[in-house]
Amino acid sequence: MFFRNYNFLRAVVFAFFSLAYSASAAKPNVLFIAVDDLNNDLGCYGHPLVQSPNIDRLARRGMRFDRAYCQYPVCNPSRASLMTGLYPEQTGVLSNAGDFRRLHPGIITLSQHFMNNGYFAVRVGKIYHYGVPLQIGTDGKDDPSSWNTVANPIGIDRTELESVATLQKGKYGGTLSWRIVESRDEDHTDGKGALKAIRLIEEHHRNKTGKPFFLAMGFFRPHTPYVAPAHYAKLYPLDKIDPVMEKPGDRDDIPSAALADRAHQRELTLSQRREIIQAYYASISLMDASVGKLLDALDRLKLAANTIVVFFSDHGYHLGQHGLWQKSDLFEGSARVPLILSVPGMKNAGRDSESLVELIDLYPTLADLCGLPKPAHLKGQSLVPVMEEPQLKVRQAAFTVSNARGKIPGHKGRKPLGRTIRTNRYRYTEWDDGKYGLELYDYQTDPNEYTNLAKRDSDKKLLKQMQSLMQSTREHTR
Numbered sequence: 251m252f253f254r255n256y257n258f259l260r261a262v263v264f265a266f267f268s269l270a271y272s273a274s275a276a277k278p279n280v281l282f283i284a285v286d287d288l289n290n291d292l293g294c295y296g297h298p299l300v301q302s303p304n305i306d307r308l309a310r311r312g313m314r315f316d317r318a319y320c321q322y323p324v325c326n327p328s329r330a331s332l333m334t335g336l337y338p339e340q341t342g343v344l345s346n347a348g349d350f351r352r353l354h355p356g357i358i359t360l361s362q363h364f365m366n367n368g369y370f371a372v373r374v375g376k377i378y379h380y381g382v383p384l385q386i387g388t389d390g391k392d393d394p395s396s397w398n399t400v401a402n403p404i405g406i407d408r409t410e411l412e413s414v415a416t417l418q419k420g421k422y423g424g425t426l427s428w429r430i431v432e433s434r435d436e437d438h439t440d441g442k443g444a445l446k447a448i449r450l451i452e453e454h455h456r457n458k459t460g461k462p463f464f465l466a467m468g469f470f471r472p473h474t475p476y477v478a479p480a481h482y483a484k485l486y487p488l489d490k491i492d493p494v495m496e497k498p499g500d501r502d503d504i505p506s507a508a509l510a511d512r513a514h515q516r517e518l519t520l521s522q523r524r525e526i527i528q529a530y531y532a533s534i535s536l537m538d539a540s541v542g543k544l545l546d547a548l549d550r551l552k553l554a555a556n557t558i559v560v561f562f563s564d565h566g567y568h569l570g571q572h573g574l575w576q577k578s579d580l581f582e583g584s585a586r587v588p589l590i591l592s593v594p595g596m597k598n599a600g601r602d603s604e605s606l607v608e609l610i611d612l613y614p615t616l617a618d619l620c621g622l623p624k625p626a627h628l629k630g631q632s633l634v635p636v637m638e639e640p641q642l643k644v645r646q647a648a649f650t651v652s653n654a655r656g657k658i659p660g661h662k663g664r665k666p667l668g669r670t671i672r673t674n675r676y677r678y679t680e681w682d683d684g685k686y687g688l689e690l691y692d693y694q695t696d697p698n699e700y701t702n703l704a705k706r707d708s709d710k711k712l713l714k715q716m717q718s719l720m721q722s723t724r725e726h727t728r
């Protein structure tokens with residue numbers, strides 16, 4: 251009797267483990283590519299000049315999301331949000347100084363969830379916040395419980411800062427700074443990072459560890475300083491670059507809280523603009539080539555057929571629009587991000603979707619794609635149904651929040667919070683519930699956001715509708 255029971259129990263235990271093992275054996279790897287400060291200036295998003303053949307190749311294998319939005323247009327709050335699956339007002343991280351573990355010490359992050367479900371999780375470079383460039387080569391503000399192993403590449407974009415041109419002496423991270431240099435890709439942090447990631451994949455893929463991998467590759471370019479090899483700058487002759495110049499009167503109807511200004515950047519000459527934009531684009535091409543090396547390695551190691559690839563940027567980026575450079579405002583250029591999801595064998599490979607999606611959707615989407623349970627705390631939506639049917643909508647409006655950076659006459663203390671919603675056609679923005687201004691733009695008639703409809707009496711009905719949509723959006727984002 252004892253033996254029969256024991257054998258029965260053993261059979262049950264064995265069946266459980268072999269099922270668990272085979273389920274794990276079938277699980278796809280995840281290559282999670284996060285890019286820093288990249289806007290939608292890419293070939294696959296229709297940019298006439300930028301050459302991004304490798305990201306374009308990924309887009310042909312995957313789905314390109316045309317209306318993807320970050321939840322906060324600055325590194326740390328955006329990354330804390332997408333890695334935890336909570337909105338910024340829920341993580342409590344509303345600046346580069348915050349730490350999501352202060353409010354949520356036990357929260358399971360995206361990669362941690364994969365580790366808890368049998369994955370080997372690797373970080374290379376910037377996934378959580380890093381001060382760029384000074385913290386390159388360190389762990390930055392990492393979350394150690396999110397990874398099995400990490401690597402911190404460092405290249406000449408950190409070690410040779412004295413050669414970088416900058417608008418503010420001695421500053422390279424928060425200000426525009428750039429350097430084009432005769433060099434090999436692998437002299438740069440991103441070139442080194444790609445090679446390191448490939449070695450880690452070779453050492454830790456399933457045949458070596460028995461586990462699928464979740465490899466998070468965080469590229470630093472095109473964040474400032476825009477340091478890039480001369481062979482990429484040659485792709486962008488200065489006379490082919492057509493910078494956006496500030497339209498006279500554009501700012502007259504914009505609330506001052508909305509204008510995250512660095513005054514010296516508004517006075518750049520045309521030739522300075524061209525030189526700066528050339529370096530930004532050359533940095534994109536360096537990062538793109540590094541993406542290509544990773545995709546080539548997946549092919550060479552015969553892992554492509556069982557690896558999901560995600561590509562996104564932490565927020566958008568201005569190159570002169572509204573007189574603004576960089577990020578941290580709530581216009582379309584800062585809120586919108588590139589996002590590509592590629593799943594081996596997907597039926598809609600090469601298609602795009604205009605569904606409104608958010609970076610906070612990455613966590614539930616990847617959990618769904620890999621057959622993992624979705625933790626109850628997640629606030630985003632799985633995009634798997636959209637990947638099946640690109641017309642499908644998962645929300646009425648995409649939500650982004652940011653602390654005001656603009657000068658507010660008479661205001662003292664902490665700057666007010668701005669909240670914006672993007673619908674298919676409009677963007678509506680409130681600064682401190684409207685106390686410091688409202689904005690309403692119609693992208694169908696005004697793609698450059700030149701006319702703030704919130705200032706017009708004729709649009710009061712539309713304004714009321716948007717206010718009510720903001721209220722209902724805030725129900726789940728706060």
Ligand SMILES: [Ca+2]
Nearest residue numbers: 286287325564
């Ligand atoms: Ca960033």
